[in-house]
Amino acid sequence: xxxxxxxxxxxxxxxxxxxCVAYVALKFIYQIVYYRFFHPLSVxxxxxxxxxxxxxxxxxxxxxxxxxxxxxxTKKYGPVVRVTxxxxxxxxxxxxxxxxxRNADKTGHYITGSFGETESLFNMRSHKTHAAFRKHxxxxxxxxxxxxxxxxxxxRIRDWCNKLGEKYVSTGEVFDFSWYMAxxxxxxxxxxxxxxxxxxxxxxxxxxxGFHDGLPAFGLLAxxxxxxSWIKTTFLKKYLVAKPEDDSGIGVLMRFRDGLIEQRLKDxxxxxxxxxxxxxxxxxEARTEDGQPLTMDYIKAEILLVLLxxxxxxxxxxxxxxxxxxxxxxxxxxxxxxxxxxxxxxLINEEMPQYAEIQENLPFFVxxxxxxxxxxxxxxNIFPRYVSEPGLNLYGKFAPAGTExxxxxxxxxxxxxxxxxxxxxxxxxxxxNAERAKIMNKYLFTFGYxxxxxxxxxxxxxxxxxxxxxxFRHYKPHPVHGKPEAKFVVKGGxxxxxxxxxxxxxxxxxxxx
Ligand code: HEM
Numbered sequence: 217x218x219x220x221x222x223x224x225x226x227x228x229x230x231x232x233x234x235x236c237v238a239y240v241a242l243k244f245i246y247q248i249v250y251y252r253f254f255h256p257l258s259v260x261x262x263x264x265x266x267x268x269x270x271x272x273x274x275x276x277x278x279x280x281x282x283x284x285x286x287x288x289x290t291k292k293y294g295p296v297v298r299v300t301x302x303x304x305x306x307x308x309x310x311x312x313x314x315x316x317x318r319n320a321d322k323t324g325h326y327i328t329g330s331f332g333e334t335e336s337l338f339n340m341r342s343h344k345t346h347a348a349f350r351k352h353x354x355x356x357x358x359x360x361x362x363x364x365x366x367x368x369x370x371x372r373i374r375d376w377c378n379k380l381g382e383k384y385v386s387t388g389e390v391f392d393f394s395w396y397m398a399x400x401x402x403x404x405x406x407x408x409x410x411x412x413x414x415x416x417x418x419x420x421x422x423x424x425x426g427f428h429d430g431l432p433a434f435g436l437l438a439x440x441x442x443x444x445s446w447i448k449t450t451f452l453k454k455y456l457v458a459k460p461e462d463d464s465g466i467g468v469l470m471r472f473r474d475g476l477i478e479q480r481l482k483d484x485x486x487x488x489x490x491x492x493x494x495x496x497x498x499x500x501e502a503r504t505e506d507g508q509p510l511t512m513d514y515i516k517a518e519i520l521l522v523l524l525x526x527x528x529x530x531x532x533x534x535x536x537x538x539x540x541x542x543x544x545x546x547x548x549x550x551x552x553x554x555x556x557x558x559x560x561x562x563l564i565n566e567e568m569p570q571y572a573e574i575q576e577n578l579p580f581f582v583x584x585x586x587x588x589x590x591x592x593x594x595x596x597n598i599f600p601r602y603v604s605e606p607g608l609n610l611y612g613k614f615a616p617a618g619t620e621x622x623x624x625x626x627x628x629x630x631x632x633x634x635x636x637x638x639x640x641x642x643x644x645x646x647x648x649n650a651e652r653a654k655i656m657n658k659y660l661f662t663f664g665y666x667x668x669x670x671x672x673x674x675x676x677x678x679x680x681x682x683x684x685x686x687x688f689r690h691y692k693p694h695p696v697h698g699k700p701e702a703k704f705v706v707k708g709g710x711x712x713x714x715x716x717x718x719x720x721x722x723x724x725x726x727x728x729x
Contacts, residue, residue, distance in 0.1 A: 322601060332520060375410075593629065
């Protein structure tokens with residue numbers, strides 16, 4: 217029998233299966249040995265499984281254990297930990313400028329799919345492409361535009377405060393302090409009308425639920441990115457990429473967005489000037505260098521991003537602030553004394569305090585907001601970038617160009633060198649010293665860092681200074697006993713509070729003397 221025939225005679229189904237299994241096993245062993253001992257990042261410390269496969273971080277992400285696990289690892293291994301075969305997690309905030317410099321490209325972690333197929337600013341990986349597109353969005357999001365939106369925010373905050381009075385103070389009803397005001401404000405500044413969360417007192421159209429349901433896919437797609445890029449080239453793509461036809465998850469928000477845009481285009485058919493100052497209108501009016509409008513797919517992606525990035529995040533910070541003040545009675549009392557004195561002395565408008573007045577006259581209240589943003593960033597996530605040429609020296613070890621590198625705001629904000637020995641504690645006083653506050657602000661990572669920093673930061677800050685202030689002036693929240701304890705959960709890299717059960721009582725409203 218010839219050699220060929222001998223080989224063919226062995227080609228049974230069992231042998232083929234065995235061969236495949238052996239091939240996969242050998243490849244896996246090769247990957248383990250290579251990544252653990254020969255890869256350039258093998259000089260950095262990290263957990264065994266994390267350093268040889270991305271499945272380790274994906275698994276923790278899915279189990280909602282990624283944040284505590286990697287935080288513990290930074291305590292064990294120091295300021296740089298290898299958390300995937302190709303990704304270094306840095307916990308030292310002074311490294312932020314080197315990681316997030318202006319030419320740093322985002323990595324494949326920002327793969328599109330979980331939020332739809334078209335790239336928004338958030339997903340654009342090349343810093344050059346991003347810079348070209350960010351120009352179009354910079355105007356609408358600029359501080360002067362946001363200042364013009366302040367009266368819109370005032371209307372929503374007023375509505376919300378009234379609604380709370382009607383629905384909860386008069387009945388004494390227990391409720392789960394939620395994001396409703398934040399969602400209505402975002403739709404007001406984004407599309408010129410509230411979603412109606414406050415009005416209806418419910419999660420309209422299941423949008424919040426849809427967002428939360430979409431988070432595990434967001435986290436997984438990103439963490440398994442070389443693999444998910446490949447899957448997107450196969451027939452399985454249709455199961456990975458969110459689309460408006462989906463019954464749950466991000467599809468719900470996409471349908472909602474499409475309805476809003478369709479309505480706006482219809483309205484524009486009857487008149488060219490709707491007198492709108494919302495973000496949707498500014499995107500529709502934006503023109504490229506050669507005078508062309510932005511494509512509808514791109515506008516849709518940006519508008520979805522406003523919904524995804526703007527509402528839940530601010531709502532979560534608001535919830536966190538309630539939580540910290542409920543659990544730090546002394547801080548709450550000091551904050552309220554400052555607020556009441558400022559109203560009595562005519563330093564802030566007694567009906568609706570304005571953004572500039574708050575910043576100027578309520579230092580301790582402002583410190584409480586900043587401390588909440590430090591302690592509880594609503595995206596306690598990884599934000600990876602590629603190290604660019606010629607590579608990066610990290611505490612005597614070399615990370616070559618192309619290495620993926622990231623910080624995580626939740627971890628960086630607990631750095632004791634920058635934020636103090638009590639960095640794990642909620643202590644707004646740390647912000648009361650101007651010199652110290654300047655340094656801490658420099659390394660605050662809640663809104664990202666560098667050229668890709670959050671575009672909606674001014675909108676969020678205005679909302680976070682005004683909304684909680686009005687709430688605390690009008691109402692005193694009380695924790696509810698006999699309900700599950702409030703818990704900060706992180707899904708797919710996005711955090712939110714579960715079980716923020718409170719009752720509220722009306723406070724006697726302080727007036728100007
Ligand atoms: C407390 C509230 C918010 C937090 C903590 C937050 C956080 C962030 C972070 C961390 C990034 C950068 C991500 C990265 O480096 O990959 C980002 C980007 C972005 N955020 Fe926010 N955000 C908030 C509110 C908002 C609001 C209210 C809007 C819109 C109305 C918004 C719109 C955006 C946009 C458009 C980007 C992409 C910017 C770019 O890549 O050029 N965000 N946000």
